[in-house]
Amino acid sequence: MRKETLIKIIAELSRILLGVTFIFSGTVKAIDPEGTIIKMGDYFTAFGWGHAIWSDALLSFAMIAFEFMLGVCVLLGVHRRLSTLGILLFMAIMTPVTLYLALYNPVPDCGCFGDALIITNWQTFDKNIILSAAAIIAFIYCRRLTPCYSNRAHSIVALFAFAFGVAFCYWNYSHLPMVDFRPYKVGANIPKLMEIPADAPQDEYVFIYQKDGVQKEFKLEEAPAGDSTWVYVDARLVKQGFIPTVSSFDLYNEAGDNVAGEILSDEKPVLLLISPHLEQASEAHVAEIEAISDYARTHDLPIYTVTASNETQCREWAKHTGLDIPFLTADDVLLKTIIRSNPGLVLMKQGTILDKWHHNDIPTPNELQALIEANRPNLRSAGRIWLYTVLAFVLPLLLFWGCDRALKPKKLGQVKNEQI
CATH class of the missing domain: 3.40.30.10 (Glutaredoxin)
Known part of the structure; x- marks a missing residue:
């Protein structure tokens, strides 16, 4: 009994981890679908496939909505076997891809959480290992996951989650993202974002010199620059210094002059x-x-x-x-x-x-x-928009749940008692 309880707890925790992660990932991508299109173009270019296919916004919307739908289905126990299998296949594809990204760094970050949460490629790979383990557990023990709806409502919930994801993508694509995760948000002061503090850490390099066919690394203060017996070979960055939020902001006029400072x-x-x-x-x-x-x-x-x-x-x-x-x-x-x-x-x-x-x-x-x-930034509160968005998603799900419960077949004993 204890073993069964432990398996149930682990399976449910895996379900929650996968559902919340996929919903969060799909949501932040849907907030900025144009950013997702750009990132997927970077992926396709890095792998030498071109990125013309991702210029089709609807295809990107479908990919984002599918990820969102998988998260909703797993979290709510909808189509338990199919949804956990979908996430397992998704992780089986993405985990090797992110290992390649971590090893060779063709793109600076995976973009799995859009611009809302930027993590390194190695952190992405580590995250995918954990999610893959959770996906395996959830798939193996999918029958132990508690469903929130009966089987007859599963397709309705899944289709609604997918349609909502597409609609949410389209709204943000047709207007500016409801939340701006990038540096140039309303209220930002660009010169301040470009400032480098006087005490900011600097880039640290080691310098490679060669003598008598033997190479040796030196720190800047130890480099044998005045010793002609050592020949400079190369330099290697060992520690990244401070990087301002905005590293460059250059605007050129027709004469080729940078007029950004004037503007x-x-x-x-x-x-x-x-x-x-x-x-x-x-x-x-x-x-x-x-x-x-x-x-x-x-x-x-x-x-x-x-x-x-x-x-x-x-x-x-x-x-x-x-x-x-x-x-x-x-x-x-x-x-x-x-x-x-x-x-x-x-x-x-x-x-x-x-x-x-x-x-x-x-x-x-x-x-x-x-x-x-x-004469002040027009800072719009996203609270009301978020409230309406959440209600537009949650209320139909609650309505489906209520109808599903109301139509739930009665137990045999209850039916006999009513007939008597």
Whole structure:
């Protein structure tokens, strides 16, 4: 009896660990689906497969929603054998992949928890070993996992979890992520994020010298730089120093000058229309953008289109859209990190981001005017949005549970008593 109880406890703990982890992982990816598309593109590029397939947002949505659904099903005991088998197969694929990432480091982090929680590739591998062990236990003892619904409700719950995951991805993709996990969130001051404290630890290197065919490593203060009998071979980083949150923020004008310093120190509000690649930019809201451009010109506010596209593409886009906004160029990775929209609008003043907008949510000139007059970051509380999101997911599950309980067949004894 004790053995059975112990197995039951271990199986249930494995179920909880897997369910919570997969739900959390799917949720943070769904909050920033564009980031997931970018990360999967990095994976495909690192393995030499290209990443055109991941430009299809719906395919990415389906992958995120499937992960979320697996977590929900395991946690609630829905399709116990199939859901635990799905997670076991998922871990069987991802664990070797993350071992490869840890050994060869083709991408800096796995992206398994999006930008919400960044862990090293070795930490990811260690995490996957633990989850794999839990998946094996949950699969072997899946019949011991307590189901929250009867069999007739399992498919409904699974389909609802998948549909909710897709819908949540689409909402965040069509607007800015409901939670911004990146450095350039509203309220952030870019110059402060680039500061390096005077007492910050520096990179530590060892220097490799050779003498009489024998190589030896030296610390900086011990290096035989003045001894001609030693020949310098190489240097190796042994300890990473302090890395600022924003390591670089470079914006170049048509003359090739870096004007980022001027923009970050400008006492006037500055508007940046950001498009990593103009040839892929949405033109659905050009009229709204033009109204903002006219407002900026009328009120003598600096406004720029910032892109990684080349000069020819910039001219073609300006001619096609009719927007007369000066161009600046920047690295496309920087622009995708600043805002998950192509194009997207950023309002900043003296390096502080006052607000950001997806192209589907471009403000009216009056709304922009009110924000400028307020002269403070427009910090929106995510509490209410989170509440509505959780309720939109939990309440239907509770409704399914209530209906399932109400339709549960009565025990034979109860039926006989009623008939009597």
